[in-house]
Amino acid sequence: MKASQSFDSMISQVNSANVGVSMFYDSVTGKMTLNRTETGNFNGAEYTDPDNPGDSEIITKGSFIQDQLNFSNATETGGNDAHFTINGLSTTRSSNSFTISGVTFNLKQTFSAEDVTVNISNDSNTVFENIKGFVEKYNELIGGIQDRLQEDRYKDYRPLTDKQREEMSDKQQELWEEKSKSGLLRRDSTLSSALNDMRRDFYTPVNNGEIPSAMQQLASIGISTTANYLEGGKLEINESKLKKAIEENPEAVEKLFKNDGTGYGQQGILDRLTDTANKVMDTIKTKAGNTFQTENQYTMGRQLDDLKDRISSFEKRLVQVEDRYWRQFTAMEKAIQRANQQSMYLMQQFGGGM
Template sequence: MRISGFSSGLDIDSMVKELMQAKRAPLDKLNQQKQLLDWKREAYREQSTKMVSFINDKLSSLKSTFSMQAKKAEITGDTGAVSVSASNSASNLPIDVTVTSVGTAAGTEIKFAGKTRDSLMSDVLGTTDSTTIVINGKDVVISDPANTSIQSFVTQINKQAGSEVNATFDSATGKLVITSKIVGASSDIQISDNLLSKGEVKNITQSDPEFSINGVSSTELIANGAVKIDPNNSNVITYDGMQIILKGTGTVNIQTKPDTDKLVDAVKSFISDYNTLISAMNSAVNEERYRDYAPLTDDQKAEMSEDDIKLWTEKAQSGMLKRDDIISSVVSGMRTALTSKVSTAEGDFSIFSLGISTGKWNEGGKLVIEDEDQLRQMIELNADQVISFFSGVGTSVTSEDKKKGIQYNEDTGIFNRLSNLLNDGLNRLAERAGTSRISSDLNSSFLASSTMGMESRDLENRIKDMKNKLTRLETNYYKQFTAMETAINKYNAQSGSLSSFLS
C-alpha cells in the first residue's frame, strides 16, 4: 500500500514520477527502436505486395495474351460454315476449308401419341409407383409419376443425366428426343426398356463430319495426323495451330495474322503497369529520411495536438527504405532487363526496335511509346519475334549461374525476366522482413523466422525486461518514501506525547 505525504507535506506521486522520468529514457529508446522496425517492415510489405500483384495480376495476364491470343483468324466466304480461333503457333499461310456435312450425335426419339408437356408420367408409364429410368448409366428417378409432368421429367433428365445427354420434348408431335452430348460416330444412347416400351421409338443415326482442307479430304488429314478431332465433339478440329468448329456446309478461306490491336493494347497496358510499379519503388528508395523526427513517446503525444502528432509522425515514418539495397537492386535489375537485347529465333531484338524508350533521365527508367506506328509495323512484320521478345521462356539458368547472381539468359523474354527478378527480390524481402512471397494483401502476417522478425522479438523481450525493472524501481521508491513518512509520523507522535507530558 502506498502512503501519500500527509506527514511530510510532500507530493510523493509527483516526486516519484519525476524520478522515474529520467529512468524511463532507455525504455523510450527501445520503444522507438521497435516502432522504427515495425514501420520499416510495413514499408517492405507495401513494396512486396506491389511486386506480387504485378507478377500475379499483370504479368500473368500479359503472358497469356502474348502466348495464346496474339494472332487472329479472318474468315471469308460462307462465314457461317465455321468459326476459328488461332493460337500463336498458327502459320500465316491461308487455307481453304470446305464442309460437306457436319457431325451429328446419336439419339433416340420416343413418340407418346396424344401427349403434351403437361401430361403426367403416370399416364405414360401406366403406373403411379416410383420408377427409375436408366439413361446412359445415369439413374433418373420419378418418385411420384402421378404428380410429375412430362416436362418435369425432361428437366430431371437434363439435371440427373445432363453430363451424358440432352433431352427435349415437342408438344406438337408428342416426341421426346434424347441425344448424346458426344458428337460423332463414337456417340451412343442407351435407355432402359421401361421407358422405350411406352412409345414409338426411332433411332437417330450418329455420324462424323466430312470436310476438306486445301483439297485434302478429312479422312486423309486425320490419318496422317494433320488434323486432330476433339473426342467429345467431332465438329471441333485442330489444324495448324487453329481450332476450327464446323457449324454448317460451305467453303471458307481462313487467313491468320497478328492481332495487332490486341498486342498494341497489351504493350500499352504493360508499360502503364510497369511504370506504376517502378515509380512506387523509386519513390520508396528516394524518399527523404528525417532522422531528427523520432517516434513520439506517450508523454510527448500528451502535450501535442492531433494535427501536430500527425505531421510529426509523417516525418518520422518517411524514408524508411531510403537507398534500400534490396529495392534498389530490383529496380536496377528491371531497368537493365528491359534495355538489354533479347535473343530470338529471328535474331536479336530490343525494346528500342518497337519505338519505345526509357524516357527522360530523371524519370527513373519509366517506359514511353515514342512511335506507335513503328510499334504496329514491327508487330505486323515480325509478330513471332515480338512475341518471343516479350513472352519467350528462354533456356533455364543453372544453379551455378544463380550463385553468381544471373537471373536469366539472353533468350529469356521481358516478362519472364521481370518475373525472375521480382521473385528473387520477394525471396530476399521474405528473409529479411518476413513479408509474403505470394500475397498481395497489405494485412498479411509477417514470417517470424525472418531477420527483422527475430530483431522484433529481441526488442520485445528487452522492453518487457525494462518495464519489469522500472516497476521494481518505482515500487522501491514508494517503499523508501513510505518508510520516510512512517518515520516522520512516528516522530510527530512522540513529539506530541512529549509536549503533552511537559505541559
C-alpha cells in the same frame, strides 16, 4: 421427376444437369428428342445395354421414360466420327474441332477426295493484342507501385488502442485506419529497387545471336516509355510500328520477349521480369517472412522479438522501480511516525515540567 412437375420444368432440369444429354420437346408433332451433347459415333460394346442387346448411343430405362415418354419405341439416329487423311495418315475424330501438332482444325463440311492444302501463318492480330494486353498490365503495376511510393504519410494517425476503438463507430475506425496505413511504403527501398530493375529489364538489348541488331530493343518494335517522367516508366505503343515488326519478323519479336539465355543480355524481356519478380519476392520473404516461417527466420520477426524482449525488460525495470518507491515510501512513513511519536513525547515532557 415429381408428379407436380411440368414437361418444361423437367426438360430444363435435364438440360442444366450437365449429364451429357439434352432434351427437346416439339409441341407441334408431340415428340420428344434426347440428344448426346458430345459429338461422334458412340455405338459400341461399352455402351450396350446387357438387358437389351444391340448397339445404342443412349440407353433409356424406367417406366416413366420408356412408357410415359414413349422412348421404348424411339428411333435412334447415331452420330458419325469425322474421317480424314492428313499427311497420308488416315484417322478419325469424334469432334469436328481438333488439334494436331499445335494447329487447330475446324471441319465445316464434307468434301471430295482431292487434296486440300492448308496454309499456316501467324495470327498477327492475336500477337499484337497479347503484347498490348501485357503492356497495359505492366502499366497498371507501375502505376500501383508509384502510388505507394508517393503516398502521403499522416503521422498524427497512429494505430488505435482498444479504448479508442470502443469510442468510435466502425466507419470511423475504417477511415482512421486508412489514414494510419497511408504512406507505410513511401520511398520504400524494395519497391524503388524493383522499379529500377524492371526499367533496366526493358531497356537492355536482347542479344542472343538470333535477333537482328535492329530489333534487339523494345523501342525498335514500337514500344517505348512515355514522355512524362512522373509516370515512373510506363510504356506506350506505336501500333503501326509494332504491327509491322510482327508481320515482317514474328520470330524475332517472340525471341525479344521470350528467350532462355545463359546470361542477362541473352534473356528475353519476360524471362528478365520473371527473375526480377522472384528476386523481389525473395527480398520480401527475407524481410517480412511467410506463413511457414517462425519469427526468428526473417528480419521483421527478429525485430519484433527484440522489441518484445525490450518491452519485457522495461516492464521488469518498472516493477523494480515501483518496488523501490514503495520501500522508500514505507520507510518514509515509518520515519514520520517515529518523528511524530518523539514529538508527542517531548511535548508531554515539556508540558509536565511547567
